[in-house]
Amino acid sequence: MPKEEIVEGVPLELQALTLDELARACAVEPEWVVQRVRRGILIGAEGTTVETLQFTSVDLGRARRLAQLERDFDADEDLAALVVDLCDEVRRLKTRLRAAGVA
Amino acid sequence: MEYKDYYATLGVAKTASEDEIKKAYRKLVRKYHPDVSKEADADARTKELNEAYGVLGDAEKRAAYDSLGSGQYRAGQEFHPPPDWGGGFEGGSAEDFFADLFAHVGRQRGGRSQSFRMRGEDIHAVLEIGLQDAYSGAQREISLGRERNLKVSIPQGVTAGQQLRLSGQGQPGMNGAEAGDLYLEIAFQADDRYRVEGRDVYERVAIPPWSAALGGEREVATPSGRVTVTVPPNSQGGRKLRLKGRGIPASGNSGTAGDLYLILEIFAPPADTPERRALYEQMQREMGG
Numbered sequence: 001m002p003k004e005e006i007v008e009g010v011p012l013e014l015q016a017l018t019l020d021e022l023a024r025a026c027a028v029e030p031e032w033v034v035q036r037v038r039r040g041i042l043i044g045a046e047g048t049t050v051e052t053l054q055f056t057s058v059d060l061g062r063a064r065r066l067a068q069l070e071r072d073f074d075a076d077e078d079l080a081a082l083v084v085d086l087c088d089e090v091r092r093l094k095t096r097l098r099a100a101g102v103a
Numbered sequence: 104m105e106y107k108d109y110y111a112t113l114g115v116a117k118t119a120s121e122d123e124i125k126k127a128y129r130k131l132v133r134k135y136h137p138d139v140s141k142e143a144d145a146d147a148r149t150k151e152l153n154e155a156y157g158v159l160g161d162a163e164k165r166a167a168y169d170s171l172g173s174g175q176y177r178a179g180q181e182f183h184p185p186p187d188w189g190g191g192f193e194g195g196s197a198e199d200f201f202a203d204l205f206a207h208v209g210r211q212r213g214g215r216s217q218s219f220r221m222r223g224e225d226i227h228a229v230l231e232i233g234l235q236d237a238y239s240g241a242q243r244e245i246s247l248g249r250e251r252n253l254k255v256s257i258p259q260g261v262t263a264g265q266q267l268r269l270s271g272q273g274q275p276g277m278n279g280a281e282a283g284d285l286y287l288e289i290a291f292q293a294d295d296r297y298r299v300e301g302r303d304v305y306e307r308v309a310i311p312p313w314s315a316a317l318g319g320e321r322e323v324a325t326p327s328g329r330v331t332v333t334v335p336p337n338s339q340g341g342r343k344l345r346l347k348g349r350g351i352p353a354s355g356n357s358g359t360a361g362d363l364y365l366i367l368e369i370f371a372p373p374a375d376t377p378e379r380r381a382l383y384e385q386m387q388r389e390m391g392g
Contacts, residue, residue, distance in 0.1 A: 006254040009267030009287055014355045025225050025286060057266040061288065064227065073129060087138045099298040099305065
């Protein structure tokens, strides 16, 4: 019989990630995150310096998609950010179309 | 357990070069990207492609995969792992086995040095829940490979896209290093009744023409239970009734609950009896149109 544990999932909005934790979760170096924060591609919150920023769900989801696009397509970081923004907009519009009964 | 042919998934030969594998992946992942593809199985295909490329695009994982006997098995064929694969796989699922592929690669890497310590990899997955689960919190059982099931406690107030962190529940570390973390991204199961934006929930409510014209109280089933709402007189279709704080609850002690918006839709009962038809004809005579 498989061993079963009960584990509480903690939303990142209640327990944000540090710079190092975000980098690890995205399988990138911390410097990769720092560069994208400095270029405004990633935002973070509550830190007084880039190194002390806190990252929540939106940052993790966005950073992982950016990293995958850059890795899989050898994409420039600004181009990857543009693709992620466009995909988000497509999803938002599709949701509204479904809600309106059009799609 | 069934064998998964990653080479077939990417449509390349087993002798394909790294460059050929990358090109094949890029072409297919663009074709099946869920945001642009019209294919019905785009989501599933994208997952398969990512899984295949995650292995074949990594030299060490590809070597470990090839050592399983990719020349001997076809996709879907009953798979028997080699005797030196750690044993104990009988009765396991394909998911168990392929999850352990990565652990096997880790053991290979760890074999370079007895003192080499490496933290376990983080695991990322999507967890689909119902909207009601976000209102009340829930528990879900997930499988993390053989002999390891987790019952995950999902707190009240989660929203779509939110990431739950389960510390130390990722891949085990090597030589005593700490385990990675498990991240679960929350997604809501499709439900035609509701549209969710952040913590605000939009629900369509069908009312007959006389309720719209005369107003009155109506009982409505909402994600947090049945409520009685007052429909204002002379309401038109599309009117929104806001129920403050009845959207997705706040998470923990921070933030505020969302609102529930009831969107009125007016439906006309069919004129399928002489009495109903007479009523509609009377309305037509007296109200015109």
